[in-house]
Amino acid sequence: MSFVKSLEGKVAIVQGGSRGIGAAIVRRLAHEGAAVAFTYASSAARADALVAEVTAIGGKSLAICADSADVAALQQAVRQAAEHFGTLDILVNNAGVLSWAPTEEFPLDELERTFAINIRGVFVAAQEAARHMNDGGRIINIGSTNAERVPVAGGAVYAMSKSALVGLVKGMARDLGPRCITVNNVQPGPIDTEMNPAEGEFADQLKALMALDRYGKADEVAAFVAYLAGPEAGYITGASLTIDGGFSA
Known part of the structure; x- marks a missing residue:
């Protein structure tokens, strides 16, 4: 597949980019001409393989080990990406965790972990990126269709964490609008990944809802x-945009 180089000369960082949706985003941004840094929390071998893959197509990439729950590490990762490539235009917040349990049984340590990565990590990365980002930049969060619909029990905390991003992008879009930096959520539904495979134990149940x-x-x-992230989307900001196969229809 050939791509229009709509992001030629741009620099992106993808938080949580070594596998699944994050790795697909790294590849796509690189194919469209962007230099792409990405963070990963484990598996340096997988991260190195992705860098090699981008390099093989003539792209530029940088893997940065950083735990999204660690504020200082996340801030440093964003700074490192901007310093390494000399600028910053795009931030994609993809890192996230999924904990599913009934309200009465939900462990509070998992509540804290979900907050730290799914909410605080998004804000911290966006805050630091905004300090380095060129005017006209892009901040894109990977949310979830569960921000709008939770059709089965056990998803209260996860849905809460993704719903928080809806309000965050509205407020942040106002803050950064004078610089023409757009801020949006992409809200996927069931996507075939290691975390939620299309042939997994919940697949038939989820397909029935779509x-x-x-x-x-x-x-x-x-x-x-x-x-x-591209030039044609410059008038979209403060939005939560669903890509879920009709899960929330």
């Missing part, structure tokens, strides 16, 4: 992100 009888592909989410 208008399209299939899981989405990570590349489809990446294409949506690339559009929001």
Whole structure:
């Protein structure tokens, strides 16, 4: 597949980019011409393989080990990306955790971990990125369709963490609008990844809730992100945009 180099000369950082949706985003942004840094929390071998893959197509990439729950490490990762490539234009906040349990049984340490990564980590990365980002930049969060619909029990905390991003992008879009920096959420539904495989134990249950009888592909989410990162999406900000096969229809 050939791509229009709509992001030629741009620099991006993807928080949580070594696998799944994050890796697909790294590849797509690189194919469209961006230099792409990404963070990972474990598996240096997987991260190095992705850098090699980007390099093989003539792109530029940088893997940075940083735990998204560690404020200082996350701030340093954003600074390192900006310093390494000399500028910063795009931030994609993809890192996230999924904990699912009934309200009465939900462990409070998992509540704190979910908050630290799914909410605080998004804000910290966006705050630091805004300090280095060029005017006209892009901040894109990977949220979830569960911010709008939770059709089964056990998802209260996860849904709460993703719903928080809806308010965050509205306020942050106002703050950064004078600099023409757009801030948006992409809200995927069931996507075929290691965390939630299309042939997994919950697949049939989830497909039954969708208008399209299939899981989405990570590349489809990446294409949506690339559009929001590109020049044609400059008038979209403060929005939460769903890509879920009709899960929330």
